[in-house]
Amino acid sequence: MDTNREDFGIAIRSAFLTKGSKQKFSLFALIVLSIIFLSVETIETKPLKYLRAFVKDVIYRGAMVVSTPSKSINNFSDFINQHVHLYDDYSKLKEENNELKNKISEKNFLELENNQLRKLIEEQVSSISNFTSARVMLDKQSPYLNSFIINIGSNKNIKNGMAAMDGKNFIGRIVDVNFFSSRVLLISDLNSKIPVMTEPSANHAILSGHGDSKPTLEYLPKSHNIQDGDKVYTSGKEGIFSPGIPIGEVKIEDDIAKVLLFSDLSQITFININLEDFHSDK
């Protein structure tokens, strides 16, 4: 029994503490270092923040270079796919074009009516917005985190919590800012919870990501009247994002209100961030 225990001890010591012939560090030392890294992650001091931002910036640049070949292969396969589906896309677009033409005249009328109503209630419509554009540097949709890296950071006054948009559609928010790069947490991510409202059913809800392309509406009132095709907008309830940024439309599947996003998150190259709209004190 004692011999067995001794053997076990020797094996553990040999595996963890002894450095191999070409090993510069022992496993034990590196495991301790990893735990220290994990503990330090929660500490928010300026030097640590700068160091982290610098390390991340360097790694993002490296990752951008390394992922060039796989990116090229993906682009090529997309290119082939687009050509294969050319006819289908053409037919679909033709159909959509007809539909849109009909809707434009309807929209013009509604816009006119809306302007008249606004004047009536003397609402001041302020549209001061200062958008800044950013390019997606890295798009690593890990199963654990749906996010991407953009090429601007604190150098362009980007702050945590700012809304990221594809055109005018809401796609996520800034969660990590470095000097020359930032991370955008997409609405499809498991950790993403966005207060939204639906139109025309006018229900407030929380849009929760699940790691796939269809986030769901949660915390809906029991007697909600949401239907397929209802539009989903940010509600602005948490006070960080502006209200009314379009997100997607509702599709009810198995009694679950899923949201089909207006933007295809896998096809985003440039995003907009509204700097003017954000107040850090909110």
Added chain:
Amino acid sequence: MAYIYKQAKFKFFELLPLLILFYISFNGSSTIDLKYFSINVHYILVYYWVLREPKMLGYGFIFLSGIINDVVLGLPLGVNALSLLVIAAVAAYARVVTVRITLISDWISFIPALLLANFIYFLSLYFSDYSVDYLFLFKNSIFTFIFYPVLWVIFSLILNLTKS
């Protein structure tokens, strides 16, 4: 000339595991996620090489690749590094206590490595306030285990090329 060619080839295959390790870290492709299954190539790579030829994959490099992977995937620094080192630790222990290494013995000892690493992974994310998809983690562990022999064969071929 033939000697130089042989040396270059030998050097290339000797560096190949390290190149793959850093490529998948920088590329953020440690987990191959397809529709019905997902495989953690990073775990298999580290486990195989630490078990079979530890001098080709230093612990320092494993740690560094884990840190890079954390940054690229946006996880708290140290999560992947710790999980990979746990995999390396179990592999190092299995190497010490095993006399004759076969696919079956490798495969069986990969189970505790996988369980321990994913447990550490889960714990680190849990304490960092990250949501964890338990089903995905479970599916990933199962398929990583099932897929191990395939990569074992490929890595064994690379290993033979460094020796021939």
